[in-house]
Amino acid sequence: MKILGIETSCDDTGIAIYDDFKGIIANKTYKQNKIHNLYGGIVPELASRAHMKNILPLIKEVFRIAKISYYEIDCIAYTAGPGLIGSLLIGATLSKSLGFSWGIPIQEVNHMEGHLLTPMLENKNIxxxxxxxxxxxxxxxxxxxxxxxxxxxxxxxxxxxxxxxxxxxxxxxxxxxxxxxxxxxxxxxxxxxxxxxxxxxxxxxxxxxxxxxxxxxxxxxxxxxxxxxxxxxxxxxxxxxxxxxxxxxxxxxxxxxxxxxxxxxxxxxxxxxxxxxxxxxxxxxxxxxxxxxxxxYDLCTDNGAMIAYAGMLNFKKNKNFKFDLKINVKPKWLISDIKY
Ligand SMILES: Nc1ncnc2c1ncn2[C@@H]1O[C@H](COP(=O)(O)OP(=O)(O)OP(=O)(O)O)[C@@H](O)[C@H]1O
Ligand SMILES: [Mg+2]
Known part of the structure; x- marks a missing residue:
């Protein structure tokens, strides 16, 4: 199974493809540091605009690195929360649009669960x-x-x-x-x-x-x-x-x-x-x-690989998956409130 992970909870745009046999086959992050450094903190509106500008080129780049075509993707996982609403909406809207046009399921992911599961992605002994x-x-x-x-x-x-x-x-x-x-x-x-x-x-x-x-x-x-x-x-x-x-x-x-x-x-x-x-x-x-x-080290901060991995585990567990085109974002979503 191959899953495309889309992370846009805050300022970094993270895109990755995870394969349950091979592991991470492509993982790219566009960091927005330069944009926000000027203001001494993250400016939500600028973060959303930068996601919008960078997300599609980054997805294309990830497919180029992975050397696969979009019809080989089985599922899309995106960060539904917690995070900045404008940033989350870019990832959510694009995920739903791609999933609909490619005819594949879309799995929402809690960003903090992504961070939590990252060491498991790399170490099967956990x-x-x-x-x-x-x-x-x-x-x-x-x-x-x-x-x-x-x-x-x-x-x-x-x-x-x-x-x-x-x-x-x-x-x-x-x-x-x-x-x-x-x-x-x-x-x-x-x-x-x-x-x-x-x-x-x-x-x-x-x-x-x-x-x-x-x-x-x-x-x-x-x-x-x-x-x-x-x-x-x-x-x-x-x-x-x-x-x-x-x-x-x-x-x-x-x-x-x-x-x-x-x-x-x-x-x-x-x-x-x-x-x-x-x-x-x-x-x-x-x-x-x-x-x-x-x-x-490269997976400590926000990235698409952790979202793809958490999405894959949850998608496999969720037997009653229903295709839903509603744009779901939850800016204050607690990890203890996860119900997929
Ligand atoms: N070597 C380091 N030592 C300590 N802190 C670090 C180091 N490198 C990065 N950080 C800190 O990591 C933080 C960014 O981490 P991360 O990307 O996981 O946070 P976030 O995604 O913005 O927040 P959240 O995951 O809570 O929504 C920054 O506060 C940064 O200062
Ligand atoms: Mg984070």
């Missing part, structure tokens, strides 16, 4: 149940993944997501986007001086939620107070901020694993490409005989 930490631009969530489509959110961010906080502080430090990567690069230049930034919401043993806005304000005050033109001080801030975030994520994940008692831990989403985070998570959890799994 199976349900497992615990997952989803750390991306707009989400920080701990998930009890019971089975495909059956997810319980054990904890989530009450305000800024971890990626969002990294991006905001990176901007204030004049580092640019993606903030997490830039902060990480700068942190490496630090001489291991830790400024002991607070770890948010770790005192209450039972709490699995996150709140990074207080830490963000604390760091903003430090930036105002200290001389960030001094490269060493700037590197100290980056190091201490990154450390406070990683340590907090580890504490909460440890608590979640005590509840779920799972032996497999998936860490996924854009922030999971952070090497320091991977090193520390491996060190803490592998010692406790918990297996840690991450996506490969």
């Amino acid at each position: 199976s349900f149940p497992f615990t997952a930490l989803l750390i991306s631009g707009k989400h920080t969530q701990i998930i009890k993944a019971i089975d495909l489509g059956n997810y319980e959110i054990l904890g989530s961010s009450l305000d800024d997501a971890v990626g969002e906080s990294l991006d905001k502080i990176a901007k204030l430090l004049g580092l640019g986007y993606p903030g997490g990567k830039k902060i990480s690069e700068l942190a490496k230049k630090n001489n291991y001086k830790n400024m002991n930034f607070p770890k948010p919401m770790v005192k209450n043993n039972k709490n699995l939620n996150f709140s990074f806005s207080g830490l963000k304000t604390f760091v903003i005050n430090k930036i105002k107070e200290l001389n960030i033109n001094d490269y060493k001080i700037k590197a100290n801030i980056a190091y201490s901020f990154e450390k406070a975030i990683i340590d907090t994520l580890i504490i909460k994940t440890q608590r979640a694993l005590k509840i779920t008692k799972h032996k497999n831990l998936i860490i996924s989403g854009g922030v999971s490409s952070n090497n320091k985070l991977r090193y520390k998570f491996n060190k803490v959890f592998n010692k406790k005989k918990i297996n840690t799994f991450y996506p490969s």
